[in-house]
Amino acid sequence: MDAVKGTSTQIDLEKLERCKECKGAGAAAGTHPETCSRCAGRGTVTQSSGFFTISTTCPQCRGAGRVIKNPCRACYGTGRAKTRKTVSLRIPAGVETGSRLRLRGEGEEGDFGGPSGDLYVFIHVEPHEFFEREGYDVLCQIPISVTQAALGATIEVPTIDSKESVKIPKGTQSGKIFRLKGKGVAHLKGIGRGDQVIQVLVKIPTNLTKKQEELLKEFARLTGESAS
Ligand SMILES: [Zn+2]
Ligand SMILES: [Zn+2]
Known part of the structure; x- marks a missing residue:
């Protein structure tokens, strides 16, 4: 964050x-x-040999000009x-x-x-417990129930700012992607923001009560499935 x-x-x-x-x-x-006595502060010494004059770094001050x-x-x-x-x-x-x-x-x-x-x-960014990041987009997964997926629902989704309502249409399949435009990360250079990308995952209910199980069996019979 x-x-x-x-x-x-x-x-x-x-x-x-x-x-x-x-x-x-x-x-x-x-x-x-002190000013180097060898090079008189120049940092270099010159040696003449024949026609040539060779300039080298002063060995006494190693070029600093001072000692x-x-x-x-x-x-x-x-x-x-x-x-x-x-x-x-x-x-x-x-x-x-x-x-x-x-x-x-x-x-x-x-x-x-x-x-x-x-x-x-x-910069090393530590992972967030809920949000993931892909460039300027923010990714997250939201679990929804079988009934929400089948009948449609409005769910509340956390965003990096606060939260947003997202409408889940009737007959939503697990894995479906919803996109909240402009709710992602602000661009480092320039204007605008990425999106928030929401993937819904349909949760299959466990630990059904007797009544719920009966209703689901009834549902299966109506769909023409054979339930055990
Ligand atoms: Zn010197
Ligand atoms: Zn010192």
Whole structure:
């Protein structure tokens, strides 16, 4: 029902956030990252050999351009630390298993104070005890009695909103499908809704009373059947 109607929820996750101790710099309190002496902060070093000049990643700072002499103890100089976080999430109406939500900037912190990545949330919809879903249609099975099926009846059927009256015509066979237009799931993108598809199943009565049994035997005689 949450998937059908949309909901708000919270999820707990562990992710790399900007280290609070060093504020993402990676250097221990009171110190600062120093500009790499080998590459003068460029992150690359050039070597000349004959006519060629080859540029390679600086081996001292590994391309960062800075060197941390005293790494922050909380994050080992990475500027990021694992943190448990609660993320609020709005689930739109109409999602289904496999739907993917993207939360911009809720992913892991970038390197050395760089921009955060995104968080992708994959939806898994738990089965409902009564309704099934096929795309935007809602399916259900409703038991009716032999007399309702034979004589016709108006039955009340639960829907995802509340309930609806459905007219069962005389002589309805078990397995017959009725359709409630526009009573299904709202389309995730765009307007309109699917249908509710109702399959009626005729229940054969058990534990008949003496009187009921006599009447059914009488019914059988009138139809020309031989009842035991
Ligand atoms: Zn730190
Ligand atoms: Zn360097």
